[in-house]
Amino acid sequence: MSDQNVQKAGFTSDGIKRGSLASTMMSSEAKHCSGGVHSGGPTSTLQAMGAKGSTHSSGFTSLGISSRSKASTMMSNEAKTHQGTTPRGGTTASVQSI
Secondary structure (H helix, E strand, O other): OOHHHHHHOOEEOOEEOOOOHHHHHHHHHHHHOOOOOOOOOHHHHHHHHHHHOOOHHHOEEOOEEOOOOHHHHHHHHHHHHOOOOOOOOOHHHHHHHO
16 A cells, blocks of 8 residues: 555545545545544544555555554554454545555
């Protein structure tokens, strides 16, 4: 994953770009979450990374998730709340896939 990919997806320092993958994700997440987007969810996590340009430094890399990184902590915490797995479409999977 790279900052460039996150920004190409529509997560930018100016906010979510209209008509982008980011706007589609935000809309879908809002529909499934009673009209809002959760702090710490896929959309807000990617938007924060796009605004800061911090994907690689947080541990999400093209080779996978770096050990002892913010990304590995996120993955571990998500797995703990989902019986030991990281769900498809969850925050970790969504962020790593971009």
